[in-house]
Amino acid sequence: MRRYAGLASAEELEKALREIGAERYHNLHPFHRLLHGGRLNRGQVQAWALNRYYYQSRIPMKDAALLARCTDPGLRREWLQRILDHDGAPGGREGGEGGIERWLRLCEGLGLDPVYVGGETGILPAVRFAVDAYRHFVAERSLLEAVASSLTELFAPGIHAERIPGMLAGYDFVSESMMGYFRIRLTQAPRDSGFALDYVREHADSPESREAVCNALIFKCDVLWAQLDALHHAYVLGGGIPAGAFVPEDMTGRAAS
Template identity: 60%
Template sequence: MTTLLSPDELEARLRHIGAERYHRNHPLHKAMYNGELTKGQLQAWALNRYYYQSQIPIKDAYILAHLPTPELRREWRHRIEDHDGTHDNIGGIARWLKLTEGLGLDTDYVKSLQGLLPSTRFAVDAYVNFTRDRSILAAIASSLTELFSPTIIGERMEGMLRNYSFISRDTMAYFTPRLTQAPRDSTFALSYVKEHARTPEQQQDVIEALEFKCNVLWTLLDALDHAYVEGNIPAGAFVPETP
């Protein structure tokens, strides 16, 4: 980029990235909410996605460590509490384990990560390392997939509750708080990015960071599709008992 965008032009570019690249457009997501996956395929999705969920507080801790002011650190800290939980409330990781349990998976097995696809581990670790090693501006920008997550969450909840008799609202409890948490978090992150991306080079970093994060999420579904739809499950990975 050689031309500086206005803050609103930058936001428009970021939203265009989401429209094109967010994993809401992935065929596996569409098959999921249309009721086209088997229970075993849903188990594989939930088991692999657990690794992503478990690493969110770690990537947020890296971002937190680089924030320069108490005000910014207070703003970011609640993201860790949202997923790790507090003494009074369980967090997103525990709610995700309710999902895997509701799908019939053993919790200790899920937490052990023994059945994880190698591609899942590589993609998630790449995201965590990105937030550790890149600028704070790029790290915050990579979180902006939350701009688009309420739509995919709504689709996922409605479609899965309608189409799979073995899934209940209690099983899907992870998603309800995210309908309010994600918009709150993305509002802050978008405001930060629009204020602090002040040069064409910084704006390019922001754009590429969001593209990278969209690629990570797309890769997670690509790996699941290759293993559990096309039937190329690698040695050591989870093998569903149900068809």
């Protein structure tokens, strides 16, 4: 324990953060290996997209929770870009499409009713708990930790670059137009994570605050990992689908009692 106590500089901090990503980011999770390798069936991919929708839907809320406690107008102005990216800009269609709309298009392309997805009824409770934990973390911890918990985006471009060709090659029910969300994140994520990394390098100015930054990233990796564990358990390993959660057509009859 306390593996990241005593970091003496911004350089040591960044090295530790990259090490955490290399060890704990959810690209390593067996469910993602199955997803990207074309080894899931359509119902399992639907379950993933549906549950990940809940994560997408809460991202702008957690970003708003950060704005809501931030006294620095400059930081608010930078951070606002994230909400614009996910929700779209004011002005309806003129404001441009947001990431949540793109995610719903992916869900629809996979055969899910967007009204069902947006109604959030079939989400796995464990996914809901993990995502809500992220929102509470951002609202309750220090501003530095709230910023640091976004740093999984440092590792996102790699997973998207693997996911797009993997899913297109692996599934005849996935088309290029459904990959829109990921293509755009390839440029958005590096911009956001670059800003957040600069921020924590500058503002974490003691070994204690650098350790808190590391722990915030570990927490966030846990949030992502727990979502995949829940999907893997319910929809791949046969652990049973919790009552009320989405049952793919090809798994009817396999829900938990």
